[in-house]
Amino acid sequence: MVLRPEPSAEGMDMAQNSFEVRVEDLRRTCDLSAMNFERSDELGELRQHLGQERAIDAIRFGLQIASEGYNIFVLGPPGSHRHGLAEEIAAELAVGRPADPDWVYVNNFAAPKEPRAMAFPAGQGKAFQDDMRALIEDLRFAIPAAFESDDYRSQLKAIESGTEQAASELTKELESEAEKEQIGIMQTPTGYVLAPIKNGKVLDEKDFRKLPDEEKERIQEAIRRIGQRMQEQFEQVPRLHKRHREQVRELDRTVISHAVSLLLADLKNKYSALDEVVGYLDEVAADIIDNARSFLQSEQAAGPFAAMGQARSFAQYEVNLIRGTAADGSAPVVYEPNPSYHNILGKIEYRVEMGALVTDFRMLRGGALHRANGGFLILDVRRVLGRPFAWEALKQALLTNEIRIESPEETYGLASTSTLQPEPIPLNIKVLLIGERLLFYLLSIYDPEFSELFKVAADLEDDVKRDADNVAALALVAADRIRQRGLLPFARPALERVIEEMSRTAQDGERLSTHMQSLDDQLDEAQHWARQRKSDLVEREDVDKAIVQGIRRLDRAQTRLLEAIERDLVLIDTEGARVGQVNGLAIVDFGKLRFGHPVRITATTRLGSGEVVDVEREVELGGAIHSKGMLILSSALSARYATDSPLSLRASVVFEQSYGGVEGDSASVAEFCALLSSLSGLPVRQNLAVTGSVNQHGRVQVIGGVNEKIEGYFEVCRKRGLDGTHGVIVPLENVGHLMLRQEVAEAVARGEFHVYGVRYIDEAVSLLTGVEAGERGDDGEFPEGSVNRRVEEQLLAYAEQRKKFAKQEEPNDAGN
Amino acid sequence: MTPATEQHSRVFIALTESCPVPRLWQAALEQLRESPAELTALFVVDERWYRAAELPGTLEISRLSAAPFAFTRERAEAICREAAARTRRDIERMAAEARLRLRFEVLREATPALLADLLAGEQGLVIASSQFRLQPAYTLFEGLRCRVLLVDDDER
Numbered sequence: 001m002v003l004r005p006e007p008s009a010e011g012m013d014m015a016q017n018s019f020e021v022r023v024e025d026l027r028r029t030c031d032l033s034a035m036n037f038e039r040s041d042e043l044g045e046l047r048q049h050l051g052q053e054r055a056i057d058a059i060r061f062g063l064q065i066a067s068e069g070y071n072i073f074v075l076g077p078p079g080s081h082r083h084g085l086a087e088e089i090a091a092e093l094a095v096g097r098p099a100d101p102d103w104v105y106v107n108n109f110a111a112p113k114e115p116r117a118m119a120f121p122a123g124q125g126k127a128f129q130d131d132m133r134a135l136i137e138d139l140r141f142a143i144p145a146a147f148e149s150d151d152y153r154s155q156l157k158a159i160e161s162g163t164e165q166a167a168s169e170l171t172k173e174l175e176s177e178a179e180k181e182q183i184g185i186m187q188t189p190t191g192y193v194l195a196p197i198k199n200g201k202v203l204d205e206k207d208f209r210k211l212p213d214e215e216k217e218r219i220q221e222a223i224r225r226i227g228q229r230m231q232e233q234f235e236q237v238p239r240l241h242k243r244h245r246e247q248v249r250e251l252d253r254t255v256i257s258h259a260v261s262l263l264l265a266d267l268k269n270k271y272s273a274l275d276e277v278v279g280y281l282d283e284v285a286a287d288i289i290d291n292a293r294s295f296l297q298s299e300q301a302a303g304p305f306a307a308m309g310q311a312r313s314f315a316q317y318e319v320n321l322i323r324g325t326a327a328d329g330s331a332p333v334v335y336e337p338n339p340s341y342h343n344i345l346g347k348i349e350y351r352v353e354m355g356a357l358v359t360d361f362r363m364l365r366g367g368a369l370h371r372a373n374g375g376f377l378i379l380d381v382r383r384v385l386g387r388p389f390a391w392e393a394l395k396q397a398l399l400t401n402e403i404r405i406e407s408p409e410e411t412y413g414l415a416s417t418s419t420l421q422p423e424p425i426p427l428n429i430k431v432l433l434i435g436e437r438l439l440f441y442l443l444s445i446y447d448p449e450f451s452e453l454f455k456v457a458a459d460l461e462d463d464v465k466r467d468a469d470n471v472a473a474l475a476l477v478a479a480d481r482i483r484q485r486g487l488l489p490f491a492r493p494a495l496e497r498v499i500e501e502m503s504r505t506a507q508d509g510e511r512l513s514t515h516m517q518s519l520d521d522q523l524d525e526a527q528h529w530a531r532q533r534k535s536d537l538v539e540r541e542d543v544d545k546a547i548v549q550g551i552r553r554l555d556r557a558q559t560r561l562l563e564a565i566e567r568d569l570v571l572i573d574t575e576g577a578r579v580g581q582v583n584g585l586a587i588v589d590f591g592k593l594r595f596g597h598p599v600r601i602t603a604t605t606r607l608g609s610g611e612v613v614d615v616e617r618e619v620e621l622g623g624a625i626h627s628k629g630m631l632i633l634s635s636a637l638s639a640r641y642a643t644d645s646p647l648s649l650r651a652s653v654v655f656e657q658s659y660g661g662v663e664g665d666s667a668s669v670a671e672f673c674a675l676l677s678s679l680s681g682l683p684v685r686q687n688l689a690v691t692g693s694v695n696q697h698g699r700v701q702v703i704g705g706v707n708e709k710i711e712g713y714f715e716v717c718r719k720r721g722l723d724g725t726h727g728v729i730v731p732l733e734n735v736g737h738l739m740l741r742q743e744v745a746e747a748v749a750r751g752e753f754h755v756y757g758v759r760y761i762d763e764a765v766s767l768l769t770g771v772e773a774g775e776r777g778d779d780g781e782f783p784e785g786s787v788n789r790r791v792e793e794q795l796l797a798y799a800e801q802r803k804k805f806a807k808q809e810e811p812n813d814a815g816n
Numbered sequence: 817m818t819p820a821t822e823q824h825s826r827v828f829i830a831l832t833e834s835c836p837v838p839r840l841w842q843a844a845l846e847q848l849r850e851s852p853a854e855l856t857a858l859f860v861v862d863e864r865w866y867r868a869a870e871l872p873g874t875l876e877i878s879r880l881s882a883a884p885f886a887f888t889r890e891r892a893e894a895i896c897r898e899a900a901a902r903t904r905r906d907i908e909r910m911a912a913e914a915r916l917r918l919r920f921e922v923l924r925e926a927t928p929a930l931l932a933d934l935l936a937g938e939q940g941l942v943i944a945s946s947q948f949r950l951q952p953a954y955t956l957f958e959g960l961r962c963r964v965l966l967v968d969d970d971e972r
Contacts, residue, residue, distance in 0.1 A: 186864060188895050191878040193887050195868035201952075205870040220873035227875045227884050234882035 019729075019756040019763060026738050026755060027745040028466070028509045030496040032475055039537065041489040043479035049085050050473050051464030051514050059089045062456035063376060063430050069455050071398065071431040073381070075440045076460030079517025083335070083378065085460070086432045090333040090376040097331035100374020103425050104128060105320040105361045106280060109287050115320075115361030117423040118276055122325045128277070129319040131267055136314040138263050139288065143295050146259045147252075155251050163244040170233045174226065181222035185230075192230060194223045249293075256292040260285050284317050320362050322346070322425070323370040331375030336368035339379045341389040344368050345397065346405040348420050364422055369403045374428050381435030381443075394431070398453050401427045463506035463513045474499055474512055478519060485520070487527045493540035498522050500739070501547060507707065509739040522546060544742075557588065558595040558715075565598070565716050570657050572598045574717050574726060577683030580604060582768065584655070584670035585691040585709035585728070586662075596705060596712030598689050600656040601667060603674035607798045607805075608650020612637065612675070616655055616662045629665025629693055633672050636696045636761075641792040645799035651675055665693040666703035669729075673765050680790035682769040685725075688756075689713040690764055692731040698761040702733040707740055714744050714753055722747060727754030729764050762788070823851040824963070826935060830923075830944035831859045831907065832951065833899040836967070841910045843943045843967045848916070853941070856919040856934060857907045859900045860953040863925050865892035928956050941965055 037043050049056060055074065062072035076082040102125025108116040120128055146152060178185050184197035196203045196219045208216070264285050271277040288295075295314065325332065336343055346367035350357040368377055384390050389408045397403055402424040410419060433454060440457060443450040464470045475495055482490055490498070501522055505513035513519075525546035530538040564570040572583060584601040588594065612634035616622030622630070630653065638647045653671045655662050669692035677684045691709050692700040703709075710728045717726040730738075735757045740748075747753040758764045762773030765787050774786025782789035827847055829840050844855065868874045869892035876887045885891075904920050911918035923930055934940075940962035948954055949966060957964055 186868065188876060189898060190880065191876050193865075193868055193874060193876045195864075195871060195874045195887070202864045202867040203871060204867045208871050216872075223873050223875055227877055230877045231882040231884065234877065234879060 019758055019767060021730075021735050021738070021755040021757050023745060023749045025509070025735055026740045026748055027742065028500070028503060028739065030471060030499040030503075032471070032492055032496050032499070034468075035472060035475060035492075038492055039489045040475075040479040040482050040491075040495055043476055045476075045480060045483075048473060048477065049081065049514075050470065050477055050512070051461040052085060055085065055458040055460045056089060058456055058458035059086060059432070060093065062432075062458070063090060063093045068401070069398075069453055071454045072433070072456040072458055073440050073443075073454045074432055074434045074458045074460065075437045076434075077436060077462070077515070079515055080460050080462070081514075081516035082434050082460055084516070086378050086434060086458075087333060087335060090378065090430075090432065094331040094333050094375055097375065099325055099331065100428060102126070102321065102325055103323045103366075103370065103373070105322050105364050105422060107316045107361050108423075109283050112316075112360065113420055115364060115420060115422040116280070117322075117425050118280065120274070120277070125319075125321050126324045128271070129321045129324075131270070132317055132319045135263060135267060136317055139260075139295070139314055139317075142259045142263060143256060143288075143292055146255045147293075147296060149255070152251070152255050156248065159244060159247045159251065162247075163240055166240055167237065170236060174229055174233060177229070178222075178226050181219075181226065183219070183222050183226055185226075194227055194230070196223070252292050253289050257285070257289045260288050287316075315362065316360075318362055320364055322364060322366040323373055325374075332372050333376045333378070334368055334372035335378040337380075337383075338387075339368065339384045339390055339394075340387040341393050341408050342367060344379075344384075344390055345393050345403060346370055348405060348407055348422075359420055361420065361422070364405055364420065367403070367405075369397055369427060369429065370425070372429055373403070373425070376430050376432060378432045378434065381433040381439050384433070385439070395449050395453060397427055398429075398431065399449065400424075403427050461514050463508065463511040466503055466508075466510050466512045470512055471499060474502060478523065481516075481520060482523055485523065487523055488530055488536055488538050490523070490526070490538040490543075491540065494526065494538045494543050497540045497543040498526070501543070504707065504739040507704070507739075508737045510736045521550075525550065554593050555595065557593065558597070558712075561597050562715055562719060566719055571600055572716060573600075573686035574720050575723075576686050578677075578686060579681055579683045580674055580678035581686070582670045582674040582677070582684050583686060583689035583713065584667040585689050585713060586655075586658075586667070587705040587708050587712075589705065594705070594708055596707075596709035598713050598716055599658060599667075601653065601670045601674050602656055603651060603653045603671065603678040605649050605651045605675065605678045605794075607648060607801050609802075610638065610647035610649065612651045612653065616658070621658070621661050623661060623663030625665050626662050626667075629668035630671065632665070632696055633668050633675070633694060636672065636694060636698055637675065639696055640698065641788070642795040642799060645796055646802065647795065648798040648802035649679070649795060651678070664703075666691050666705075668693045669700055669731075669761060669764050672761055673768050676761075676765050676787060676791050677769065679794045680769070680787050681794075682771055682787055682790065684768045685770065687717070687723075687725040688727050688729060688768055690729040690768065692729070692734075692758070692764070694761050700731045700758050700760060700764060702731050702737075706730050706734040706737050710738075710755060711741055711744055714747065717753065718747070722752040724751050724753075726752070727756060729756045729758055729767055732757035732759045824853050824941040825938050826940040827853045827855050828934070828940060828942045828962070829855070829857045829907070830942050830948055830953075830957075831857055831903050832945070832948065832953075833862055833903070835945040835948065837903060837906050838910070839967050840943055840945065841907065843965065845914060845916075847941060847943065847965070854919070855911075855916060856921060857904070858931075858934075858942075859903050859920070859922045860948070860951070860956075861896050861900070861922060861924045863952060865895050868892065923953070923956065925953060925956065931956055931960060931962075935961060937961070939963070943967060 035043070055076075059072055059074065062070050072086075074082045074086050099122035101119040102122055104118050104120065104125050105115045106118060108114050175185060178194070182197055184195050184202055186193045186195065186202075196208065198207070211219075264281055268278055268281050271281070342365075344367045346369070347365050348359055349363040349365055350359045351363070352358075368379075379394075384394060393408070404424040405422050407419060431454075437459070443454075478490070478495060478498055498519070499512065502513045502519060503509055503511065505515055505518045522543065526538050526543040529542040529545045529549075533542075535542075561570065565572050573581070574583075580603045582601045583598045585596055586599045587596045612630065617627045617630065653674060655667070670690045672694050673684060673690060676682075689709075691706065692703055694700055710730065713726075713728050738755070740755075744753065748755060756767055758767065762775075766773045769787055772783065772786050774782040774788040776782055776788075782792055824847075827844055829844050831837060831840065847853070848855065866889065869887055869889045874887040875884045876891065877884050900922050908918060908920065921930065921934065938961065940960075942957055942962050942964045944954075944964060944966055946966045946968050
C-alpha cells in the first residue's frame with residue numbers, strides 16, 4: 001500500500017461543510033408543551049390504536065361480512081398489540097350479535113356409538129342438563145319404589161304362584177304315576193334318575209334278579225314311559241318360564257310406565273317448543289320402561305366387575321353440555337392459547353375399565369370451536385402450525401362448516417379400535433389468526449386452501465408518520481397505558497423522552513413505532529428506576545437510565561468487539577489516510593442485540609481482463625445481495641470510465657478480518673471508494689467511515705441501521721479520543737432516519753464528530769480523499785487532478801498495456 | 817339336639833349330600849369347646865346311586881336337554897365324587913376359618929371297618945343330622961363304641 005500525502009485541509013473543509021448534516025436533524029427531540037400538562041395523569045383518556053386504521057377497518061370488515069371464507073389473518077410482529085387489537089374489536093362487535101344455540105350430546109339409544117347432538121336456545125342447554133340430572137335422581141327412587149309397592153308385589157306374587165302351580169301340577173302328576181308304578185325319582189346335579197323302589201328304598205340287584213321276568217319287564221317299561229313323560233314335561237318348563245318372564249315384564253312395563261310418565265310429563269311440557277327434545281324424552285321413557293328391572297341390578301352392582309356386566313345405568317340419560325352460553329345477548333370471543341388438535345376440535349376421553357379403554361357420549365369434550373361457535377375465535381397461527389394435525393383440522397372445520405369430534409388417529413386412519421362417531425355440530429364462526437407477515441405470505445403461496453378460508457388480511461402498521469397529531473396521540477396512548485398498568489405517573493419530559501425513543505425503535509427520526517410492547521417495556525423499566533430512587537414520579541432521567549441499562553444488558557458482544565479494536569486485534573484506523581482502504585460500517589442484528597461497528601474494506605487493482613473480484617463471494621461468505629451490490633459496482637465502474645476501451649484491470653475487494661458471512665449492499669459505496677482510491681492512488685481519510693449502497697449511475701442509496709452504524713463508529717473514535725475530524729458519511733436519504741443517541745448528537749454539536757449526507761458516489765469520494773471527484777467537461781474529459789481523471793487515466797493505461805501485451809502475443813499465436 | 821354327657825377323644829361329623837353342614841359344624845365346635853378332641857369329617861356316600869346304577873334299564877333324564885341316558889356305575893361314582901368334593905370344600909373352609917385341624921374321610925356301606933379303624937378302640941362322638949338316622953348308613957355306627965349326637969335339620 002502506497003502512502004500519499006493527506007489532502008489539503010482547506011479543500012476538505014469546503015466539501016465537508018456542504019454535506020454536513022445539521023445537528024437538529026441528527027436527533028429529533030419531542031416537545032409536548034403544547035398539550036398543557038406536567039404529568040401523564042393529567043392527560044385525558046384516549047384508547048386508540050395508533051396508525052392502525054387500515055387494520056382495524058379490515059378486522060371490522062371481516063367480522064361483519066356474512067359471506068363464507070372471510071376469516072381474518074392479523075399480520076404483525078409479536079408485541080405489536082395484535083392480540084389486544086383483535087380481542088377489542090371482536091368484543092365490541094360481539095355485543096348484540098344474535099346468540100348461537102347451546103349444544104349438548106345425549107345418548108343415541110338406537111346407535112350408542114353415534115352420540116346425538118341437540119341444540120337449545122342460548123342458556124337452556126344447562127337448564128336441560130340440570131333437569132335431566134334431577135330426573136335421574138327421581139328415577140333412582142321411583143323405580144325401586146315402584147317395584148317395592150304393595151300393588152306390584154301382590155301382582156308379581158300372583159304371577160309367580162300361577163307359574164309355580166302350573167309347574168307343580170306337572171310334577172305331582174308324574175310323581176303320582178311313578179309311585180303307582182313303584183318307580184323312584186331321584187334328583188342328581190344335572191337331572192333325575194328313575195329307578196325301581198320297594199318300601200321307599202331303591203331295589204338292590206339281588207332283589208331285582210329275584211323278580212319274575214314279567215315284573216322286570218313291567219318295571220323297565222314303566223321307567224321308559226315315565227322317562228318319556230318327564231322329557232315332555234321338561235320341554236314344557238322353558239315355556240312356563242318364558243310365559244312367566246313375559247308376564248313379569250309386562251307387569252314391570254305397566255308399573256314403570258306409569259311412574260315414568262308422571263316424572264317426564266313436566267319436562268315434556270317445559271320443552272314442548274323443541275320437537276327434537278320432546279322426541280328424545282319419549283325415547284328416554286321408552287328405554288326406561290323397556291329396561292326398568294336392569295336398573296335395580298345396576299344400582300346394586302359394585303366392585304370391579306360391575307361395569308363389565310350388562311346392567312344398565314341411569315348415566316345414559318345424562319346430558320353432556322358441550323357448549324353452553326349465558327344468555328347475555330353477546331356472542332363469545334374466545335382466545336385459545338394452546339391450539340392443539342384436541343383443544344380446537346374437542347376430544348373423546350376414555351376411562352380404563354378392567355384394562356380396557358371405554359368411552360361414551362358423556363366423555364366427549366368440547367374444544368375452542370365449540371366455545372366460540374356463533375362468535376369469534378382468536379388463534380396464534382404459529383402455534384396452530386406447530387401443533388400436530390391442528391392446522392388441517394381447523395381448515396377442515398371451516399371448509400365443512402361443522403365441528404366433528406374425532407380422534408386424530410381415526411381421522412388419519414391410524415387406529416382400528418372402535419370408538420365414538422358423534423354427530424357433527426354446525427359451525428358458525430369467524431376465526432382471527434394472528435401471526436407474522438412471513439407466515440401469511442408463506443401460507444398464501446403454499447397452502448391453496450388458505451386464501452379460500454382467510455380472505456381478509458389485517459396488516460398492522462409498524463410505524464406512523466411523526467407529525468404533531470401522531471405525537472400527541474402517542475402521548476395519550478402512553479398515558480393511558482401508564483394508567484391501565486398502574487404505573488407511576490410520568491413527568492412531561494419523561495414522556496417526551498419515551499416518544500423520542502419510539503422514533504428510535506422505528507429506526508426513523510420522522511416516524512414513530514407502533515410496537516406497543518416496546519412502549520410498555522420502556523414504561524415499566526423507567527418506572528422501576530424511578531421507584532429505585534424512591535420517587536413517585538417518573539422523570540426523564542429514569543427513561544434515560546432505562547434505555548442505557550437496556551443497552552448495557554445486551555452490549556457484551558459490542559464491548560468485546562470494541563476492546564478488540566482498541567487492542568488492534570481488529571485493525572481499524574481512525575486517523576491518517578490510506579490508499580485503497582476505507583472504513584465501512586457493518587451491523588450486527590440478532591433481534592434485541594443490534595449494534596454497528598466499523599470494518600476495514602480494502603481494494604487492490606492491477607492490469608487484468610476486467611474482473612472485479614469479490615473475495616467474500618469467492619469464498620462463499622458473501623450473501624446474494626452483497627454479491628449483487630458488487631456486480632452493480634463493477635458495472636458502474638465500467639460504465640463511468642474509459643468507456644471506449646476494454647476494462648483492463650483486475651480488482652479485488654475484501655472485508656478485512658471478516659470471518660462470518662457478509663450480507664447486504666450497504667458497503668458498496670465504501671467498496672467503490674476503496675476501488676477508486678486504489679486506481680487513483682489517492683489516500684482515503686481513515687477518520688471517516690462510510691455506509692451506503694450505490695447504483696450503476698453512481699447514485700448513493702438508502703441503507704438500514706444508519707443510527708447503529710454511526711454510533712458504532714462513534715464509539716471506536718470516542719475510545720481513541722475525538723479530535724473534531726472524525727465522522728461518518730451516510731446516504732442523504734437516510735438523514736430522515738437519524739435518531740442518534742443524545743451523546744452522539746451532543747458530540748456533533750460540540751464539533752467533535754460529524755455526520756455527512758451524500759447523494760452521489762462522487763460526493764463520498766471527494767469527502768474521503770479531500771480531492772474533487774470531478775465532472776466530465778464538454779470535451780468529455782474529467783478535470784485535471786480530479787479523482788475521476790486519475791481513475792480514468794489509470795484505466796486507460798491498463799488498457800494500453802493490455803493492448804501491448806496482446807500485440808506481443810500475436811506473432812506467437814500466428815506461429816502456432 | 818341330643819345333649820352330650822361324656823367327654824370324647826374323637827369327634828366325627830357325619831356328612832351327606834343333603835345335610836346342613838353349617839349346623840353340624842356349629843354343633844361340633846360347641847362340643848370341642850367343652851372337650852378338645854380329634855376331629856374327623858365323614859362323608860357318608862348315598863348308596864342309592866350305586867344300587868340304581870346296578871339295575872338294568874335305570875335312566876337319567878337331563879334337565880338341560882331332556883335327553884335320557886343309561887344310568888351307569890361310572891355316573892353314580894361321578895355324582896358321589898362331586899358331592900364329596902363339594903362337601904369337603906365347605907367343611908374345610910369352615911375348619912380353616914376356625915383354625916381347627918380336620919381329617920376328611922369318605923365312608924361307604926362297603927367299608928364298615930374304616931369307622932372302627934378311626935375309633936381305634938376309643939369312645940367317639942358322631943354328630944349327624946337327625947335325618948341321618950333314617951339312612952341305611954346309620955346302622956354302620958351301631959355296635960361301635962360311639963355315641964351319636966343328632967342335630968335337628970328341620971330349618972333347612
